[in-house]
Amino acid sequence: MSMTIESAPQVDVERIHEALEYYAAQEWTDGLPVVPVTESYLADFLAATDRDPDEVLFHIAHLNRSLTVRLALINAALAGCRPGYSPVVIAAWEAIAQEPHPARGIWQSTTGTAPFLVVNGPIREEIGLNSQGNIYGSGFRANATIGRAIRLACINVFGLHPHKLDQATQGTPAKYSACIGENEEQSPWAPFHVDNGFEASDSTVTAYVIRSVMHIEARHTMEPEQLAEDFADSIRRTGALIHEYTSALLVLVPEHAAVFADAGWSKEDVRQAVFSRVVRSRADLAAVGKDAISRKSRWRLSADHPDSMPDTTSGTDSPDVVPLLSAPTSIQVIVAGANNAGVSSVVEIFTLNPPRLHPYSISKIGARS
Template structure:
């Protein structure tokens, strides 16, 4: 039976599957606030067992503690939320690797998950597992339409809600947040990249499957369809990184997601990922007059957050002693990372604002390990 092109269960299906019981189970989860606002998949012990069989882990092993909340995520709890999110069991090793990456964050920074800033977890998948489970790497990478991407990202969010208690208006105090709080998972388009993938750059083999984990604030799309020189694109990227609205702290950090067309243009000119990173690092600055105009001309002596120069807690940022009219916004090359993802159909890239450490690499990588 069809209604406006959408399939509905016919009587034969209903004889084998009690649709109304399923709906009742879904409403039960909703009534107990076990959801992100969307319906979840009911879970039984037998369906849960299929997830746990995919990893060689003790179900009671703690994947990620939240000491300040006195809560901890176990393998079993991660599996329950992955099943509720709509994952297939074969996705679960990726979910576990993602949690291992997030657990590598410095413990004091985990409070940012419930911050007014509205941050969201982002998982990036590399290696053969992308094809094995159907991770989308090309076209609509930040959008809908691909079960693996949607449900893996959602599994992280559901566990944050159900295990850590990060419900909106309660422990999650995001002022506005981001749609990425529903789900944020993508794969690097290794096949259409002229360069080494992110995980190979960081010491893994190309046939390793990995998950890189980031904490993000926003995704800013960049239209540069007609630029014909990497320097033009580089200045566009640097301007996007250095926008004053992104400057929460003394420095910022960013993940540049180059579309394949932009990556190919850079490669034709002899640029590699590190060339792109260095160009953006050196070009990403903002005038001190602009910072003063938006009330970000100084930093807090305690938090290093930007604030007006006449604020009682204000001190000069560390680069002001160098003189000059411009303030650099990246602390080091590590603060800017580059991947290639998206479709090869337009000159479109993106700058992802990260909530990273003041210095150092603003993400973690974990290897995907299954029981097979």
């Protein structure tokens, strides 16, 4: 072990312990220790942006609580962010504010959703945000603390404590922190923010509401059709089916992206191939009691349920073949992770598509909302 406690700056350790215990007693944490924050320390975060500290970034009407720039940055400091991360945290909240589900209380839901951030552009290098190996894991301060800043504000500003306003039945590790960068440098395609009309020189944050991240082990093939089928089969598993339609983000490692690109496939080709394969038979859905939808919520349930109504497919020429995605835009594609193995992932997005054309929201870092 290379750490030497004696070499650390000399401080009053007992006072630090007291501060940490005080913050924990006030329930200002996510269960892990936080960084004590003073007004002088917070000033460094506020100085990193030209935004008014009292500007409201996000409001949840039914809770009658608002997140200001100052409150967002207090929680960024608590999370362990560096002051230079402030514009990213602010842009993340502006993207989240465009999402309809958080404002309606999805973060309080038994479903156990979490915010998920994808960062694009030069800011990744500037702040050391990881986009290559171990993107969902530990080891990079920017990823860990920017995602954590969002969670701490959910707790401290909106009161979303587990067993209280947060009623998640099981939740997800993403509730601690979920922030990755796109591996633009090893992608064979244009980066995600360029696909959305931004310049390559711009930096952006894209926000999703997610339920889980599922890894796809596919080291066995160089055939793009086989790889597309592997992704489709993962998306169409019945346990993931909640609403009439679902959405997914494909996070391809460079190796898998190259399989597609070397075969001449664009991102749109990947999207279309997966979309066309995400279907189930009516019998498959009936076997798990998901062959109809609720009149009230459009959640899947059995055709025998008193609240059930036929799903959209029932009135078509092929009622026994049920598409589980409403449109190709239900599938989004980015490249992230190391170029050392064929292990990609499917991020299960909670946002229903339609009614939204795109199951995400994107915000430019440093821009006014």
